[in-house]
Amino acid sequence: MTVRVGIPRGLLYYYYGPLWTEFFESLGAEVVISAETNKKIVEMGVKSTVDEACLPVKIYHGHVKDLMDQKVDYIFLPRLMSVYKNEYICPKFCGLPEMVNHSIRNLPTMIQPTIDFRKSKKDLPKIVEAVGAYFTDDRRKIEWAFTKALENYRQYKTALRQGILPTEALEKKDEKNFELLKSSDKVALLGHPYNLYDAFVSMNLVEKLRGHGLQVLTPESMDVKVMNEKAALMDKKMFWSFGRKILGTAFYAMEQQDIQGIIYLSSFGCGLDSVLADIVERRVRRNSDKPFTLLTLDEHTGEAGMDTRIEAFVDMIKWRRNHENNFSAYGQHLHSY
Numbered sequence: 001m002t003v004r005v006g007i008p009r010g011l012l013y014y015y016y017g018p019l020w021t022e023f024f025e026s027l028g029a030e031v032v033i034s035a036e037t038n039k040k041i042v043e044m045g046v047k048s049t050v051d052e053a054c055l056p057v058k059i060y061h062g063h064v065k066d067l068m069d070q071k072v073d074y075i076f077l078p079r080l081m082s083v084y085k086n087e088y089i090c091p092k093f094c095g096l097p098e099m100v101n102h103s104i105r106n107l108p109t110m111i112q113p114t115i116d117f118r119k120s121k122k123d124l125p126k127i128v129e130a131v132g133a134y135f136t137d138d139r140r141k142i143e144w145a146f147t148k149a150l151e152n153y154r155q156y157k158t159a160l161r162q163g164i165l166p167t168e169a170l171e172k173k174d175e176k177n178f179e180l181l182k183s184s185d186k187v188a189l190l191g192h193p194y195n196l197y198d199a200f201v202s203m204n205l206v207e208k209l210r211g212h213g214l215q216v217l218t219p220e221s222m223d224v225k226v227m228n229e230k231a232a233l234m235d236k237k238m239f240w241s242f243g244r245k246i247l248g249t250a251f252y253a254m255e256q257q258d259i260q261g262i263i264y265l266s267s268f269g270c271g272l273d274s275v276l277a278d279i280v281e282r283r284v285r286r287n288s289d290k291p292f293t294l295l296t297l298d299e300h301t302g303e304a305g306m307d308t309r310i311e312a313f314v315d316m317i318k319w320r321r322n323h324e325n326n327f328s329a330y331g332q333h334l335h336s337y
């Protein structure tokens, strides 16, 4: 009988989903991805977690419960400490396995390797072998499966850099929206991937912006070298990986003539966002005249209110483009018509 391994469609699924999926499938397992986020998943997640948890962590718990309803044999839930040298992931990722293990009863067997590449990636082969051993004791098959998985992952990242959304790339809808990707009206959309690309959580923000004829630049569509160069402009090194990506994208966007506004999508209860959004807003105010808006999500956020704010922001961008390009959103500069 084929073994079924569940992957929660939350948090870094939007980064590493294709890697993990290809690996497990190449080892002969059936991969079950939890359902797209919906009201029931959010409610199950909220009920399973402490109030203090941020929205994405609550939702992640809901995805674990969805996989349990689908009767999987295993759930893959790695402990992500660090995925880049000398950087850290948010502390909530480090404690995620414990949070889930203690919050949800009757879990199936959990596969929970620790990923800590802060000093080096030298342990990667051991981690791969240990995870693969749940499915086979053939070490060469495990190596081969991981090589295939890495290739799939590289293709996915290349697609993202072309401006294709993770959700589109995951579904291999790579031809979609090419018309809009060429639009000369652009905005930068900043935030964590699990907020930006989860259509339920973001209330389809990317699609709504595209619907207004705007091309959307996100950290995942940035050239990595450029993003890192811009992030290095901070006086002090940003040691959170997400922080580096968000700041690098923000600083790049501030300098681009064709990017007409910057939106930061944040989650209520996110410690990183409270720091990062403040840095971005101050820099945008100080160094550019681009409109900036911060949209904060929680489980009670209403779509109508969000739509009103998006429409007002888009109207302002279009008004500025049609009337005067150098009109300050903050009243710091005087211009005459």
Ligand code: SF4
Pocket: 054, 055, 056, 057, 090, 091, 092, 093, 192, 242, 267, 269, 270, 271, 272, 273
């Ligand atoms: S970075 Fe923020 S939103 Fe993401 S897991 Fe950490 S606290 Fe939650």
